[in-house]
Amino acid sequence: MSSSTGSTTPTPASAEPTAQRISVVIAEDSVLLRDGLVRLLGSAGFDVAAACPDAETFLRAVQEHQPDLVVVDVRMPPTFTSEGIKAALVVREQHPGTAVMVLSQYVEEEYATELLASRTRSVGYLLKDRVADTSDFVDALREVHGGGTVLDPEVVAQLLTRARHADPLASLTPREHDVLDLMAQGRTNSAIAAQLYVSEGAVEKHVSSIFTKLDLPPTEGDHRRVLAVLRRLEQEG
Incomplete structure (x- = not known):
């Protein structure tokens, strides 16, 4: 006597879907740290995918x-000033789908402020000397890749200090400075327009800005024109 069952053939472990591997390009001039x-x-x-010793080859590798x-x-290299983070800004602009650490x-x-200004997703800024555990660093990379933001507390502290001491007048364009100077002289918009041709x-757009x-x-x-002029005079004082 025979019988049949509705059993199914088990799927081999090798056929199970695997997590997608994250592709990475590294930019680091120190050969020891790069290899590490x-x-x-x-x-x-x-x-x-690539580990690059300078910003130029890094950007080519990203492309x-x-x-x-x-x-x-x-x-x-070559100046060892800000080539790397400038390259990171290029990546943020030209490859918005790429996470940046x-x-x-x-x-x-x-x-760093500019890096975070456009969007805060998928970005991180860590200090080498403060990475105490490699597994934490790997977790941070995965979080950034997943759309998160990872910032070293020291980075946050320095950016907050910068923001508190930032001079808003420094953000004005040269033409806006010209307009503000003429506002300080009591000129009307029409008079400013005539002066600046x-x-x-x-002029109204400059004043609004x-x-x-x-x-x-x-x-x-409060009269905003007066307050704007006072801001200018406070800086001079």
């Missing part, structure tokens, strides 16, 4: 490989 990163990320399951993630040092000994405040509409950059929203009581 390649070994670390390779052992953690990342695909290291060629279109990685999921880049790990970038700040100071690289800056790994450096330094906090380049101006460029531009239309009155252009000045109010925005100096954080002077419309109010019922």
Whole structure:
């Protein structure tokens, strides 16, 4: 007597879907650290498409490989100032789908601010000397790749200090400075337009931009032109 059952053939373990490997391009001028990163990320399951000693070859590698993630040092050849983080900004602009992790000994405040200004997703900034555990670093890379933001507390502290001491007048364009100077002389928009040989509409746009950059929203009581001039005079004093 025979019987049949509705059993199914088990799927071999090798046929199970595997997690997608994250492709990475590294920019690091120190050969020891570069090779160390390649070994670390390779052992953690990342695909290291390229490891570059300078910003120029790094950007070429990004263009060629279109990685999921880049790990970038700040100071690289030839001047060892800001080539690396400038390259990271290029990646953010030209390859918005690529996550960016800056790994450096330094906090380049101006460029770090710019790096975070457009969008805060899929970006990180860690200090080499403060990475105490390689597994934490790998976890940080995965978080950035997943759309998260990972910032060293020291980076956050320095950026907050910079923001508190930032001079809003420094954000004005040269033409906006000209307009503000003439406002300080009591000129009307039409008089400013005549002085600068531009239309009155252009002056109105400059004035509106000045109010925005100096954080002077419309109010019922305060005259924004006076407040803008006071900001200028405070800087001179």
